[in-house]
Amino acid sequence: MPNACPAWNERFEMKQDVQVNGAAHQSIQHDSAEKHVTGRAEYTDDLLEPTGTLHAALGLSKIAHGKILSMDLSAVRAAPGVRMVMTPEDIPGENDVSPNGLHDDPIFAPGLVQFWGQPVFAVVAETRDQARRAAALARIDYETLPHALDPIAARDAGMGYVCEPLTLKRGEAREGLDQAPRKITGRFTVGGQDHFYLEGQIAMAIPGEDDEVTIHVSTQHPSEVQHMVAHVLNVPSSAVVVNVRRMGGGFGGKETQMNLFACVAAIAAKKLGRAVKIRPDRDDDMEATGKRHDFVIDYEVGFDDNGKIHAVEGDFYARCGFSADLSGPVTDRALFHADNAYYYPDVELRSHPMKTNTVSNTAFRGFGGPQGVILAERLVEEIGYALGRDPLEIRKANLYQNGQLTPYHQAVEDQILPRIFDELEAASDYHARRQAVLDWNAKGGVIRKGIAITPVKFGISFTATWFNQAGALIHIYNDGSLHLNHGGTEMGQGLNTKVAQVVAEAMGVNIERIRITKTTTEKVPNTSATAASSGSDLNGMAALDACTQLLDRLTAFAAEKWGVARETVSIGEICYIGDAQMSFAEFIREAYMARIQLSAAGFYKTPKIHWNRKTGQGRPFYYYAYGAACAEVSVDTLTGEYVVERVDAIHDVGRSLNPILDKGQVEGAFIQGMGWLTTEELWWDDKGRLRTHAPSTYKIPLASDRPKIFNVSLADWSVNREKTIKRSKAVGEPPFMLGISVFEALGHAVASVADYRECARLDAPATPERVLMAIERLRR
Structure with a gap:
């Protein structure tokens, strides 16, 4: 098996003749597959609870839009087992968990309710059942205000945008449409989608000494949870540790939406000095957390009798909810993919991220891309039926050719x-x-x-662009076993297995030597969300960088100690050093005794990419x-x-x-x-x-x-x-x-x-x- 000490395996060929079990490009079983099907896989709710763990439940609004006139929580406080009722006044820092710096996403509604199911307060009790029953005892009086639920109603009501809209433009779409031999206009309603992960939202906070707190949470973005908890507790991020072993599905629903639950648990844990867990039931989870954005898309396409597209215009009205969350980048990406595989000579696409009195929609697998792609397919379908031809012919006729520019001016190559x-x-x-x-x-x-x-x-x-970075940490212990940690999170997709395969191939060792550990902000800081399909790309490269450092270090040690040329050293299950050979464990023991550093932190950032949102141009x-x-x-x-x-x-x-x-x-x-x-x-x-x-x-x-x-x-x-x-x-x-x-x-x-x-x-x-x-x- 070639040794991957040099990145890309391009510096030299090695003599190793031992087949590495579990190397990259092999079909091997997911590292947790048997645990998944036998029930031995530990999720956040399976962790042993510290003695005295309390349980929290949310109190949700029962109107879509209105002012809170009065809130009587006396019956809630008097309910059996209740230890705390939490309202905005109990938050040490800012009452906000927005992921975008707009400060528009409160943990608890501060006097104004903006969607049915919005959290208004939380209850902490001895048991989960007690907390849930107590939450139902609140008496809240509202002044009901008008509400708008869908994007067109919101537009007509003048609700405005939750974030800055985007226009992508290349050429002159209006002129192209006017000159096209044929034109079709239409409206396409594209529905949303609930993530419906098998494991719902859940968090458990354990208070530490001074201002420290540890959070176990089902999240795709541990660093964001860390920063949000620090933000609401008014403590530095270094005081907060976030741990994620695995999730029972995420699909984007745990990129930002878990902020609320982690923060509620952390605030209560620090105030009461006891561990606090919050696990909403499915109904509350679905009411209080965001979905895939649904869109109403107005479109016009100009084309000729051969089915070739001349020009396209599109307006994408999105149901974003009461706050921005990730609606800006989601609606941007809908425009990025509104061409799908097809070249539009003249094009103008406009996003309309509408504010609505619904839960704030969020990331979902594809992140707005599917809503753009399906518009492109509708255009092709319209042309096919208008010309009486198989839509596949239209698809082929309009496919990008290498060198042509997308609406955001990136060349397809x-x-x-x-x-x-x-x-x-x-x-x-x-x-x-x-x-x-x-x-x-x-x-x-x-x-x-x-x-x-x-x-x-x-x-x-x-x-x-700044999210396109990742870190990894690899330790080699003096018995030859390896400890792998990276900034990605495992949600069933096999990320940990793939990164372990990269390490196995790079180090030339069997994958059984590699211990895959939980994602934790204690080991790899400032991680990006495991999203945008970039988990393996980013974290695999960061792990490879760590391997490269270790192998360079070990190769130099071997060459110096045994007096051979570096080119004759190959590290792996069997280590070749000149004409000598020894097992990996024996070699690592020698390196340890010689005080060679057996740990490395890897890092990677994606090259070539850049994006200017103001001009709508770049290589995103x-x-x-x-x-x-x-x-x-x-x-x-x-x-x-x-x-x-x-x-x-x-x-x-x-x-x-x-x-x-x-x-x-x-x-x-x-x-x-x-x-x-x-x-x-x-x-x-x-x-x-x-x-x-x-x-x-x-x-x-x-x-x-x-x-x-x-x-x-x-x-x-x-x-x-x-x-x-x-x-x-x-x-x-x-x-x-x-x-x-x-x-x-x-x-x-x-x-x-x-x-x-x-x-x-x-x-x-x-x-x-x-x-x-x-x-x-x-x-x-």
Whole structure:
């Protein structure tokens, strides 16, 4: 196995002939897989509670918008087991957990309620049941104010923006539209999505001496929790330690939304001098925490008789909620991906991050990208039906060519979709199956079929450039075992396994030697969120940097001690030093006895990227990941119900760090994306209360909803042209968009009832009710 002491394995070839178990590019099992299925994996709620641990519960508002006239909490304080009732006056620092510096996201509503379910107070009691029962005893009088729930109602009511909007522009869109031979205008409503993680929000705070506190929390962003807790306690960040071993799912919902829970637990713990845990039930969790942003998109596209796009204009109205949270970057990214894989010669895209009287929406897998991508696919679909052609032909005709500029003026330089399309069309037998679908539908009948291929081009990097950095810490103990810590968080995606594989290959040792430890702010400071699909890219490179330092140090030691040339030294399970060899453990013992430092802190920052939001230009993405999927569906035209018959997908992950884990990510992302567009519907009543707030009313895809035939493969020929970790590509978010193929196939089936003369114009999610209404509209 080649030694990876020099970054990129390019400095010299080594003599090592021992196969490293668990090295990069091998398909090995997730490090916690058996623990997950046997129940031995420890999540925050499984940790042993210190003696005397108390439990907190939130008191939530029961109106969408209004002033608090009076709040009688006497019955709450008198309830059995209650030790504290917390209101804004009990916060030592600032009553704010906004992640963006806008100071617009209070822990507790300070006299003004802005959405149904907004925290107003918290109760701390001896047991969780006591806290929850006590919270229900509050008597609050409100002066009800008008509310607006959706982005268009908010616009019409003059609610304004929660943050600065963005315009992306290249060329002259209005002029291009006016000169185009054909034009189509439309409105597209794209629904939101609840994260519905298996493990809900949870935090446990343990007070320390002086101003210290330790937080165990389910979060994707330990450093942000650290800073937020320090902020509300009015202590330095160095006094706060945040620990995360693993999460039971995150999907973006634990990037900022856990701030509230960690801060409530920390404030109570410090005031009472006892450990405090808070774990809301599913209903309160879904009411009080943000979702994927839903959008209303007004669009206009100009094109010619060959299906070539000339110009595009789009206005993206987003339901952001009462505060900004991450709505700025989310709505920005919707614009970044509104081209998807297609070149628009003249384009102008505008975001409208609307303030609404709903919970503040937040990060969700894809981070606004899916809402942009699906608009691009709607444009292609519209053109295909207008010209009476297969939308796949329109897709191919408008694909980016290398060198063409995106609406944000980044050149596309790594376009591989033509090859992916060719392979997918062959593997799925698309053309024969499409003809079979057309023949089936031509017979009439109740059951109609649809088929579609859709691509994805997804930019990888945080658009907030400063987040594109990571650290790692590696210790080698004198028995030859390794301790690995990095700034990323494990939420089931296999990040820890992948980073351990990078270390195993770099050090030339078996992965069994490597102990993967919890993420903690005590070891790696100032971490970025595990988000934007950058977990492996950033943390893998930081770990490789630490390995490089260790191997350089150990190689120099070996060469000096044994009097050989550095080029003849190879460190690994068997260490070669000139003509001599010894086991890794023996060699490390020698290094320890010689007082060689056996610890290294690695660091990495993504190169090349830059972004100027004021001009709307730059290179916000290091590279693009690509993929495509073919979906076939059957639709019952009497009920609107449907079945996904078959899906074939090919996805680009570069040179995969772990093919089996990456394939699992593609499969999971596809199903979650399909759920967003088919069954997962958020619904508020006219009073502003979220009614889809539990598994009984909110439908995620079940095992029975998966495609009957589901073929997923990786583009194993792809190699990232940029120097990412082992030339791999990100896999967390990009395949989420492949689920759009199901949505497009549903549109194809619906359009058959009018002989494909017009686009079905389904809104998302395409629930059976919406499918049936679209069928009835086209039949009229």
